[in-house]
Amino acid sequence: xxxxxxxxxxxxxxxxxxxxxxxxxxxxxxxxxxxxxxxxxxxxxxxxxxxxxxxxxxxxxxxxxxxxxxxxxxxxxxxxxxxxxxxxxxxxxxxxxxxxxxxxxxxxxxxxxxxxxxxxxxxxxxxxxxxxxxxxxxxxxxxxxxxxxxxxxxxxxxxxxxxxxxxxxxxxxxxxxxxxxxxxxxxxxxxxxxxxxxxxxxxxxxxxxxxxxxxxxxxxxxxxxxxxxxxxxxxxxxxxxxxxxxxxxxxxxxxxxxxxxxxxxxxxxxxxxxxxxxxxxxxxxxxxxxxxxxxxxxxxxxxxxxxxxxxxxxxxxxxxxxxxxxxxxxxxxxxxxxxxxxxxxxxxxxxxxxxxxxxxxxxxxxxxxxxxxxxxxxxxxxxxxxxxxxxxxxxxxxxxxxxxxxxxxxxxxxxxxxxxxxxxxxxxxxxxxxxxxxxxxxxxxxxxxxxxxxxxxxxxxxxxxxxxxxxxxxxxxxxxxxxxxxxxxxxxxxxxxxxxxxxxxxxxxxxxxxxxxxxxxxxxxxxxxxxxxxxxxxxxxxxxxxxxxxxxxxxxxxxxxxxxxxxxxxxxxxxxxxxxxxxxxxxxxxxxxxxxxxxxxxxxxxxxxxxxxxxxxxxxxxxxxxxxxxxxxxxxxxxxxxxxxxxxxxxxxxxxxxxxxxxxxxxxxxxxxxxxxxxxxxxxxxxxxxxxxxxxxxxxxxxxxxxxxxxxxxxxxxxxxxxxxxxxxx
Ligand code: ADP
Ligand code: MG
Numbered sequence: 001x002x003x004x005x006x007x008x009x010x011x012x013x014x015x016x017x018x019x020x021x022x023x024x025x026x027x028x029x030x031x032x033x034x035x036x037x038x039x040x041x042x043x044x045x046x047x048x049x050x051x052x053x054x055x056x057x058x059x060x061x062x063x064x065x066x067x068x069x070x071x072x073x074x075x076x077x078x079x080x081x082x083x084x085x086x087x088x089x090x091x092x093x094x095x096x097x098x099x100x101x102x103x104x105x106x107x108x109x110x111x112x113x114x115x116x117x118x119x120x121x122x123x124x125x126x127x128x129x130x131x132x133x134x135x136x137x138x139x140x141x142x143x144x145x146x147x148x149x150x151x152x153x154x155x156x157x158x159x160x161x162x163x164x165x166x167x168x169x170x171x172x173x174x175x176x177x178x179x180x181x182x183x184x185x186x187x188x189x190x191x192x193x194x195x196x197x198x199x200x201x202x203x204x205x206x207x208x209x210x211x212x213x214x215x216x217x218x219x220x221x222x223x224x225x226x227x228x229x230x231x232x233x234x235x236x237x238x239x240x241x242x243x244x245x246x247x248x249x250x251x252x253x254x255x256x257x258x259x260x261x262x263x264x265x266x267x268x269x270x271x272x273x274x275x276x277x278x279x280x281x282x283x284x285x286x287x288x289x290x291x292x293x294x295x296x297x298x299x300x301x302x303x304x305x306x307x308x309x310x311x312x313x314x315x316x317x318x319x320x321x322x323x324x325x326x327x328x329x330x331x332x333x334x335x336x337x338x339x340x341x342x343x344x345x346x347x348x349x350x351x352x353x354x355x356x357x358x359x360x361x362x363x364x365x366x367x368x369x370x371x372x373x374x375x376x377x378x379x380x381x382x383x384x385x386x387x388x389x390x391x392x393x394x395x396x397x398x399x400x401x402x403x404x405x406x407x408x409x410x411x412x413x414x415x416x417x418x419x420x421x422x423x424x425x426x427x428x429x430x431x432x433x434x435x436x437x438x439x440x441x442x443x444x445x446x447x448x449x450x451x452x453x454x455x456x457x458x459x460x461x462x463x464x465x466x467x468x469x470x471x472x473x474x475x476x477x478x479x480x481x482x483x484x485x486x487x488x489x490x491x492x493x494x495x496x497x498x499x500x501x502x503x504x505x506x507x508x509x510x511x512x513x514x515x516x517x518x519x520x521x522x523x524x525x526x527x528x529x530x531x532x533x534x535x536x537x538x539x540x541x542x543x544x545x546x547x548x549x550x551x552x553x554x555x556x557x558x559x560x561x562x563x564x565x566x567x568x569x570x571x572x573x574x575x576x577x578x579x580x581x582x583x584x585x586x587x588x589x590x591x592x593x594x595x596x597x598x599x600x601x602x603x604x605x606x607x608x609x610x611x612x613x614x615x616x617x618x619x620x621x622x623x624x625x626x627x628x629x630x631x632x633x634x635x636x637x638x639x640x641x642x643x644x645x646x647x648x649x650x651x652x653x654x655x656x657x658x659x660x661x662x663x664x665x666x667x668x669x670x671x672x673x674x675x676x677x678x679x680x681x682x683x684x685x686x687x688x689x690x691x692x693x694x695x696x697x698x699x700x701x702x703x704x705x706x707x708x709x710x711x712x713x714x715x716x717x718x719x720x721x722x723x724x725x726x727x728x729x730x
């Protein structure tokens with residue numbers, strides 16, 4: 001890059017000013033919230049009472065959808081959407097790529113008089129037929145059997161996505177093959193919710209809890225992300241192709257001063273956040289908190305938790321809005337798990353609990369968890385589930401990108417364990433000994449000066465190193481990657497916990513029956529089941545520092561799984577135990593599970609393959625030529641100095657170092673090229689292992705040489721913006 005171009009980039013980034021009109025920003029939350037959603041209120045206003053009631057029964061109680069009402073709902077939905085400026089509609093679905101897919105159709109329908117009217121029928125609403133052959137199916141469908149169907153999910157409301165020239169009505173749908181097998185992330189999620197509902201309802205009956213219709217999981221998903229100026233982004237082929245930098249030497253300053261975390265948010269970033277949040281409000285997404293994260297250029301947003309299916313859809317919408325809005329502010333939003341080496345990566349904390357539709361949170365311990373048997377039952381079920389299915393939880397977050405963060409002392413280790421906190425750990429100690437008698441309380445915290453109030457202290461501290469932590473009234477699964485769809489991890493949580501509840505409930509029911517149906521000693525029977533279940537599963541509980549080597553050794557002694565790389569974890573998906581689990585609760589058939597295994601391998605292979613080729617391409621066509629040019633310039637300088645009869649003693653060192661590094665770059669590049677060309681066999685399995693074992697190390701060697709060159713070469717010669725610029729110019 002010539003020096004003038006180089007300066008342009010910085011100037012453009014530096015001189016960027018917010019020009020977006022702020023008059024759209026409303027403080028009237030009541031008025032704008034969910035105004036672009038065809039939710040219950042909008043439906044009630046536009047549907048006749050019987051139609052509304054019938055639809056509500058489907059949405060709230062899971063009743064079978066009455067096909068007779070589809071046309072009426074479709075008409076109301078179309079009128080609502082066109083009033084809002086929508087010209088098109090789309091079935092919005094979640095293929096196994098992890099992102100969302102949409103194919104727009106206009107409302108235009110020609111009429112007999114040669115004109116056209118806007119039409120949208122019940123059939124258009126209920127069913128779509130996208131060509132499925134270009135979506136990953138893991139062998140569930142051959143290309144010649146291209147038919148796929150989308151089916152309306154009435155439990156997640158339709159919404160409107162706006163663009164500069166209009167709007168599109170988006171209808172959340174499930175996506176299935178011609179044979180009815182799931183090709184998406186929504187179907188298994190909905191099925192897992194049903195499994196959880198059934199089993200938790202059975203358990204609640206034993207506890208005498210009545211007057212509710214449904215139990216469902218609730219999730220709240222914190223999203224971390226990076227923002228970079230687009231002037232830099234478009235000059236980084238690695239960021240553009242792979243979403244992460246494949247090169248880049250760490251600047252003298254990263255996150256060590258810890259001054260970015262919770263720091264004051266720069267104007268441009270804050271304007272961006274506010275804009276995105278306003279759009280999300282209109283879409284009914286209850287976003288709540290925003291702050292600077294640990295790494296420079298890193299931020300976080302978190303919503304208020306919601307019903308699992310809705311929250312999962314909202315999470316996809318959030319990612320979409322965040323990415324789209326960044327461009328308005330001259331930035332690019334990076335959702336990748338590790339866009340920059342050497343500073344923290346991004347995760348997506350999945351907070352999980354379950355509740356009845358009457359609002360009882362089943363993981364609410366209250367002030368005295370030791371005598372809250374309902375809470376202890378559900379909490380113990382979670383412990384049992386996580387212990388038994390460590391492999392599935394690890395597999396649910398297994399992607400090539402997440403491997404750069406898990407276990408890197410900034411994110412939870414790859415070993416799954418549960419943090420309970422002081423108070424609960426103590427309660428479980430008592431349970432183990434067979435006598436529950438007290439709950440430690442946090443008390444009040446004095447701050448050493450009379451002007452500050454005494455504040456209530458939680459009964460337990462937090463622990464940031466645990467992949468699965470109890471945090472007050474929910475569990476927080478922290479290993480999920482920032483770019484992932486939360487649907488699959490949430491599906492896993494729902495189904496494994498449903499199974500644990502089922503097994504514990506069955507023991508209880510049988511014991512009560514054997515005792516001649518005497519529910520008087522229910523507490524005693526329950527206490528026994530809880531103690532036994534806890535003792536069988538307590539190896540999964542770890543309240544210490546998960547970043548230490550001592551924990552790795554201890555975990556091994558306990559027989560906990562340590563799937564260091566994602567491929568190791570993916571291999572567990574089709575295990576016999578997992579096939580049985582998914583089949584029993586009708587979440588995934590054996591074929592569907594195997595398809596997921598294959599898609600995971602395939603996505604892993606493709607991701608690393610693209611990275612390998614991008615590394616080769618950038619190193620060969622950008623870094624190597626720059627290095628050679630610099631060598632040539634320095635040699636010329638040295639010759640000139642010599643011709644003047646002077647001694648270039650301080651300069652020749654740079655030259656020989658550059659030559660050595662460039663030679664080593666040439667060698668490692670040749671090796672990478674060879675590894676890229678060797679595809680690693682024919683099966684997706686062997687290809688995935690080939691890229692992990694051969695391409696990734698070859699890329700690392702190329703990067704090492706390039707990063708060393710970046711530290712020596714003149715700034716003007718280096719062909720890409722540096723970490724220093726990308727992370728600090730905002
Ligand atoms: P932290 O950063 O301390 O982990 P946040 O407040 O940023 O906490 O995020 C906590 C998340 O947990 C929020 O999205 C919140 O809505 C969610 N949450 C709170 N209660 C529940 C619950 N019962 N079920 C699911 N999620 C919950
Ligand atoms: Mg959190």
